[in-house]
Amino acid sequence: MTAAKTIPDRAETPFAFSDANQAEVARILAKYPAGRERSAILPLLDLAQRQQGWISRSVVEAVTAVTGCPPIHVWEVATFYTMYNLAPIGAHHVQICTNLSCWLRGSDEVLRAARDVFGVGFGQTSADGTVTVSQVECLGACVNAPMMQIGDDYFEDLDYDSAKALFQAIKDGRPLTAGSQVGRQCSAPQDRMTTLTTDPTTAEGGRWTAPDSPAAGGSGAD
Amino acid sequence: MPKLTIDGIEVEAEAGMTVIQAADLVGIEIPRFCYHERLSIAGNCRMCLVEVKPGPPKPAAACALPVAEGMQVWTQSDLAKKARKGVMEFLLINHPLDCPICDQGGECDLQDQAMAFGSDRSRYHEHKRAVTEKYLGPLVKTAMTRCIHCTRCVRFIEEVAGVPELGMIGRGEHSEITSYVEQALTSELSGNIVDLCPVGALTSAPYAFHARPWELHKVQSIDVLDAVGSAIRVDARGNAVMRVLPRLNEEINEEWLADKSRHAIDGLRYQRLDRPYVREDGTLRPASWEEALRAVAGRLLATEPDRIAALAGDLADAEAMVLLKDLMGVVGSPHLDCRQDGAALDPADRAGYLFNPTIAGIEDADALLIVGSDPRWEAPILNARIRKRYLMGGFPIAVLGPRTDLTYAVEDLGNDPATLEALATGRHPFAETLAQASRPLILVGQGALARPDGAAVMGYVRRLAEAVGAVGADDWTGLAVLHTAAARVGGLELGFVPGAGGRDTAGILAGAEAGDIQVVYLLGADEIDTARLGDAFVIYQGHHGDAGANRADVILPGAAYTEKNATYVNTEGRMQQTWLAVHPPGEAREDWKILRALSAAMGKPLAQNTIRDVRARLAEVSPTFAPGNDGGIVPATSTPGFAAFTGRLEATPFASPVRNYYMTDPISRASRTMAECTDVFIHGKTHGTTGGDGGLTAAADSKRTGTDG
Numbered sequence: 001m002t003a004a005k006t007i008p009d010r011a012e013t014p015f016a017f018s019d020a021n022q023a024e025v026a027r028i029l030a031k032y033p034a035g036r037e038r039s040a041i042l043p044l045l046d047l048a049q050r051q052q053g054w055i056s057r058s059v060v061e062a063v064t065a066v067t068g069c070p071p072i073h074v075w076e077v078a079t080f081y082t083m084y085n086l087a088p089i090g091a092h093h094v095q096i097c098t099n100l101s102c103w104l105r106g107s108d109e110v111l112r113a114a115r116d117v118f119g120v121g122f123g124q125t126s127a128d129g130t131v132t133v134s135q136v137e138c139l140g141a142c143v144n145a146p147m148m149q150i151g152d153d154y155f156e157d158l159d160y161d162s163a164k165a166l167f168q169a170i171k172d173g174r175p176l177t178a179g180s181q182v183g184r185q186c187s188a189p190q191d192r193m194t195t196l197t198t199d200p201t202t203a204e205g206g207r208w209t210a211p212d213s214p215a216a217g218g219s220g221a222d
Numbered sequence: 223m224p225k226l227t228i229d230g231i232e233v234e235a236e237a238g239m240t241v242i243q244a245a246d247l248v249g250i251e252i253p254r255f256c257y258h259e260r261l262s263i264a265g266n267c268r269m270c271l272v273e274v275k276p277g278p279p280k281p282a283a284a285c286a287l288p289v290a291e292g293m294q295v296w297t298q299s300d301l302a303k304k305a306r307k308g309v310m311e312f313l314l315i316n317h318p319l320d321c322p323i324c325d326q327g328g329e330c331d332l333q334d335q336a337m338a339f340g341s342d343r344s345r346y347h348e349h350k351r352a353v354t355e356k357y358l359g360p361l362v363k364t365a366m367t368r369c370i371h372c373t374r375c376v377r378f379i380e381e382v383a384g385v386p387e388l389g390m391i392g393r394g395e396h397s398e399i400t401s402y403v404e405q406a407l408t409s410e411l412s413g414n415i416v417d418l419c420p421v422g423a424l425t426s427a428p429y430a431f432h433a434r435p436w437e438l439h440k441v442q443s444i445d446v447l448d449a450v451g452s453a454i455r456v457d458a459r460g461n462a463v464m465r466v467l468p469r470l471n472e473e474i475n476e477e478w479l480a481d482k483s484r485h486a487i488d489g490l491r492y493q494r495l496d497r498p499y500v501r502e503d504g505t506l507r508p509a510s511w512e513e514a515l516r517a518v519a520g521r522l523l524a525t526e527p528d529r530i531a532a533l534a535g536d537l538a539d540a541e542a543m544v545l546l547k548d549l550m551g552v553v554g555s556p557h558l559d560c561r562q563d564g565a566a567l568d569p570a571d572r573a574g575y576l577f578n579p580t581i582a583g584i585e586d587a588d589a590l591l592i593v594g595s596d597p598r599w600e601a602p603i604l605n606a607r608i609r610k611r612y613l614m615g616g617f618p619i620a621v622l623g624p625r626t627d628l629t630y631a632v633e634d635l636g637n638d639p640a641t642l643e644a645l646a647t648g649r650h651p652f653a654e655t656l657a658q659a660s661r662p663l664i665l666v667g668q669g670a671l672a673r674p675d676g677a678a679v680m681g682y683v684r685r686l687a688e689a690v691g692a693v694g695a696d697d698w699t700g701l702a703v704l705h706t707a708a709a710r711v712g713g714l715e716l717g718f719v720p721g722a723g724g725r726d727t728a729g730i731l732a733g734a735e736a737g738d739i740q741v742v743y744l745l746g747a748d749e750i751d752t753a754r755l756g757d758a759f760v761i762y763q764g765h766h767g768d769a770g771a772n773r774a775d776v777i778l779p780g781a782a783y784t785e786k787n788a789t790y791v792n793t794e795g796r797m798q799q800t801w802l803a804v805h806p807p808g809e810a811r812e813d814w815k816i817l818r819a820l821s822a823a824m825g826k827p828l829a830q831n832t833i834r835d836v837r838a839r840l841a842e843v844s845p846t847f848a849p850g851n852d853g854g855i856v857p858a859t860s861t862p863g864f865a866a867f868t869g870r871l872e873a874t875p876f877a878s879p880v881r882n883y884y885m886t887d888p889i890s891r892a893s894r895t896m897a898e899c900t901d902v903f904i905h906g907k908t909h910g911t912t913g914g915d916g917g918l919t920a921a922a923d924s925k926r927t928g929t930d931g
Binding site: 057060071072073 | 386387388389390391392393401402403
C-alpha cells in the first residue's frame with residue numbers, strides 16, 4: 001500500500017483555504033511562537049480536511065505555504081495519522097470500531113447494518129457518495145461498545161437495529177442523535193448499579209483501608 | 223566528567239555523551255544502524271541495545287542514553303545479546319535475501335552485523351513486504367524494499383545538506399522513505415547518502431553493478447575538482463578508476479564528498495589524450511613522443527624569448543608548474559601566469575589569496591560576509607561547514623553576491639558592488655555586525671576578483687577586513703579567499719606569475735591576438751578563450767581533449783590526478799599529495815616528466831631527474847612545499863596597509879565563475895554522469911526524458927530497476 005498512489009494529480013484538485021478559514025489559519029498560527037510554525041501542521045491539516053473532506057497534494061502545498069515548512073514535513077504528518085483521509089470520501093464518514101471490546105459486543109452486526117443500508121463495506125464509498133465506511137481501531141469508548149464515529153460524534157451501545165436506523169437517517173437526510181442509542185447516561189451502568197451498591201463510607205460497605213495503616217489494625221490481612 | 227564502566231572497563235566520559243560514544247572512546251564496538259556521529263540521534267533501529275544498571279530491567283538504546291556517574295553497562299551480557307538478536311530478526315523480517323545481486327554486498331552493515339549478531343536461521347514464513355522504487359536523481363539508485371528505516375539519509379539531507387526533501391511517510395509496516403514528489407535531490411552532497419545507507423537501499427547509480435568491493439584496490443588520494451582538496455579514496459580495478467569515496471579529514475571534508483568529486487570520474491575514461499599529436503596542414507595527426515618533443519623544442523628555441531608565454535590551468539599540479547616555470551626561466555621569458563581567469567590575486571600578499579581562517583576555522587567564526595561567491599556550487603564541502611556553523615547559532619550571515627539559497631538563512635545585501643564600498647566605509651549596518659563580532663569572517667569568491675575591477679574589490683575587502691578587525695589580530699585572520707581551481711594556490715605559492723615586465727593572462731591573450739606572442743604553452747589551460755590565441759603556435763600539455771587541445775598545434779598527453787603522484791595546495795594553503803591509483807592511458811606520462819623530457823630535447827636539461835628532486839625544488843621555492851608539511855598549512859602573516867588602496871568599482875553585479883556546478887573542468891565536461899546531472903539539475907529535465915541518445919536513456923531506465931525482493 002502506497003498512500004502516494006491514491007493521490008490524484010494536484011492539478012485536478014486545486015485547494016485554497018476559504019475566506020472564513022483564512023481567519024482560522026491565522027488564529028492557529030498565532031498559537032505557536034515564531035520559528036515553531038511546524039507545530040501548526042496538525043491543526044491546519046485538520047482545518048483543510050474539514051473544508052475539503054480529504055488531504056490532497058494541493059492541501060499539503062497550501063499548508064506548506066502558510067507554515068513555511070518543507071512539503072515533505074507536511075506530507076509525513078498527513079500520511080502518519082490515520083485520521084487524515086488521503087483520498088476523497090463521502091459526505092458522511094462512518095468509522096466503525098472493530099477492536100476487541102466492540103467486536104465482542106457485536107461490531108460485526110454494525111457492519112452488516114451498513115452493508116444492508118448503503119451496500120458498501122470497509123474502505124468503500126456508497127454509490128451516491130453520501131457515505132464512506134471505514135474500519136478503525138479503538139476510539140476509547142469501550143464501556144459503551146460497540147460504537148462508531150460519524151463525523152465528529154460518537155454513537156454508542158449499537159446493535160443491528162439501532163445502527164440500521166442511524167444509517168437510514170443518514171440516507172434520508174434526517175438529523176442524528178449522538179451518544180448512547182439505548183439511553184445510557186454517559187458511561188453509567190445501563191439499567192441499575194451492579195457495583196458500589198453499598199455505602200462505601202461504612203465498614204459494611206467495604207470501606208477500604210491501606211494495609212499498613214494503623215486503622216487496619218496493623219495486620220495487613222485485609 | 224561522569225565515570226562509568228562498560229564491560230568492566232572504567233570510562234571517563236564527558237557529560238552529555240551517550241553510552242555509545244563512551245564505548246567508542248575505549249574501542250568497545252556496539253552495533254548500530256541509525257546512529258551516526260555527525261547526525262542527530264534518532265534511536266529508531268534499536269540495534270545498539272545494551273544492559274544498563276541502574277535502570278529499568280530492560281535493555282536500553284546506547285545511542286540515546288546519556289552517560290551518568292556510576293553507570294554500569296554490559297554490551298556482551300546474555301540480555302544484551304538476546305535483545306540484539308531479536309532486533310536483528312525483526313530487521314530481517316522484511317529485508318530481502320538478495321545479497322548476491324545487491325551492490326552493497328561485501329560492504330553492508332546489515333550483512334556484517336547479521337553475521338556477528340544475528341541468528342543463523344529465520345523463523346519467518348510470511349511474505350516480505352515490497353516497496354516501490356523512488357526516483358532520487360541520476361546519482362542515487364534506490365531499492366527501497368531493502369530499507370530498514372534508519373532515517374540516516376533523511377537526517378543527512380535535512381541537517382548537513384540543508385535541503386529538506388526526504389522524509390519517511392506512512393507508519394509502521396507501511397513506512398517508506400521518499401521525497402515529496404518524485405524529483406531529484408537538489409543537493410550537491412546527495413552522493414553521501416549512499417555512503418550513509420547501512421544497507422543496499424541507496425546505492426550509487428553510476429557505479430551500479432560495476433564492481434565488487436573486494437575486487438578493487440584502494441588508494442588514498444585527494445580530490446582536485448574543486449579547491450578544497452577533499453580527502454578521497456580512489457577505488458580502481460585493473461587500470462580503471464571505478465569509484466571515488468570520501469576519506470576522513472576533519473580539517474577539510476569531515477567524511478563528506480561533493481557529488482562532482484565523487485561522480486565525475488567516468489570523465490577520466492572519455493576524451494583522453496593518450497598519445498602525442500602534431501598539427502599538420504590544419505589537422506592533428508598522431509605522432510611519437512620524440513617527434514612531438516622535437517617540434518616543441520625546435521619552436522621554443524627558434525622563437526625570441528619575449529614572444530613565448532605559458533599558462534597553467536586549473537588542474538595543474540605543483541611539480542609540473544614549477545618545472546614549467548623553471549623552463550620558462552631557461553627560455554628567458556617572463557610571460558607566465560596561473561590565473562587563467564585573470565583574478566586580481568597578488569602573489570606577494572599571501573594573506574590576500576588564502577582562505578586564512580581555514581575550513582575547520584569557520585566553526586570558530588561568529589559573523590560572515592560572503593562577497594561575490596556562491597559557495598554552494600564553488601565548494602559544496604565548505605558550504606556544508608558554513609551550514610554546520612550556522613546551525614550552532616549566533617552566526618549572522620550576509621551575502622553580497624549572486625546567490626542566496628545557500629542552505630542557510632542569510633541577509634541578502636543584493637548584488638551591487640557599490641554596497642561593498644558602503645560596507646568598507648562603515649555606512650552599511652552589516653559592517654557594524656562584523657565589527658561587533660570577535661571573529662568576523664569575510665569570504666571573497668573568484669566571481670568578485672576575476673573581473674576588471676578585481677583589484678578594487680580586493681582593496682575594499684581588505685579595507686573592510688581591517689576596519690572590522692578581521693585582519694591584524696594575533697589569533698584570527700578572517701579574510702578568506704575561496705578559490706575554485708585546485709591548481710591556483712599552488713601556482714601562486716610557487717610564483718607561477720609574470721616575471722619582471724611579463725604579461726599576465728590578459729596580456730598574453732592580447733599579445734597572441736596581436737601577434738606579439740608567437741608561442742603559447744598551455745599546461746592544462748582550458749578555461750581561456752582559445753579563439754584569442756590568434757596565429758600563435760600552441761602547445762597543449764594535458765589529459766583531456768578539451769578547448770586547449772582543440773586549438774593546439776602540438777599535444778603532449780599528460781596524466782590526470784588519479785594517475786600521478788602530484789602535489790596540490792588547496793584554498794587554505796594546505797599542501798597535499800595525490801597518489802597514483804592507475805597508470806595514465808596509452809602513451810600519456812606524468813606531467814613533470816614531460817617537461818623534464820622537453821628540457822632535454824631542447825638541449826637545456828633541468829636539474830631534476832626524479833620526483834624527489836622536483837619536490838626538493840618545490841621546497842626551495844616555497845616553505846609550503848617543505849618535506850613533512852604534507853597536509854599542513856604555513857599560515858600567512860597578514861600585512862595591514864592595503865587599506866589605503868581605493869579603486870573604482872564597476873556597477874556590474876558579481877557573478878559566480880561556476881555557471882554549472884556539474885561541468886567546471888575537462889574531466890567533468892567529459893563525464894557522462896555529469897552530463898546527465900546537467901540535464902536534470904541545470905536544464906530541469908525530469909526523469910524519463912533524460913538525454914537525447916539511447917545510451918543515456920537506457921542508463922536512466924536501468925537505475926529504476928530494483929529487486930524483486
